[in-house]
Amino acid sequence: MNIKKLSFRGFKYIYSKVPRLCVDLLIKNRKGVLLTKRDIPPDKGWWHFPGGTVLMGETLKDTVHRVASEELNTKVEIIKFLGFLEYTEGSGFGYPISAVFLVKPINKIVGGEQAKEVNYFKIIPEKTLPEVKRYLKEKFNLR
Numbered sequence: 001m002n003i004k005k006l007s008f009r010g011f012k013y014i015y016s017k018v019p020r021l022c023v024d025l026l027i028k029n030r031k032g033v034l035l036t037k038r039d040i041p042p043d044k045g046w047w048h049f050p051g052g053t054v055l056m057g058e059t060l061k062d063t064v065h066r067v068a069s070e071e072l073n074t075k076v077e078i079i080k081f082l083g084f085l086e087y088t089e090g091s092g093f094g095y096p097i098s099a100v101f102l103v104k105p106i107n108k109i110v111g112g113e114q115a116k117e118v119n120y121f122k123i124i125p126e127k128t129l130p131e132v133k134r135y136l137k138e139k140f141n142l143r
Helices: 008-015 060-072 130-140
Strands: 019-026 032-037 051-053 076-086 095-105 117-121
Touching: 019 032, 019 060, 019 076, 032 130, 051 060, 060 076, 060 095, 076 130
Parallel strands: 019 095
Antiparallel strands: 019 051, 032 117, 076 095
16 A cells, blocks of 8 residues: 655644544663654654654554654664553644554664654653653653
């Protein structure tokens, strides 16, 4: 199947009417949990998991690998599926529901166009999306 991104206008229209399936990448090591700081709307200036929308024709695994390449300039090994994260606070466009995958980077991570700043945290930074903050507190006991 041909994989194609929507125009921004089409994206906003469709996802104002239905939930949006996404993937989030969780990378955890001795330095902490990796978060990226968004450089573009929505949520510009906020820390979050690297992630993105599943495109028509993509599998969840395909999306994980595309997001790792686009947002972190790396390849990843998928370790396991961790569950779902619902973004209910109304930030962003529509109602994203993310499939969260624990992944291991294969090479060095470098921020991408959407989020140049990338860092590992053992303590959740102040400007972290509320849903990500809650997830890290509940699943990993981070504060």
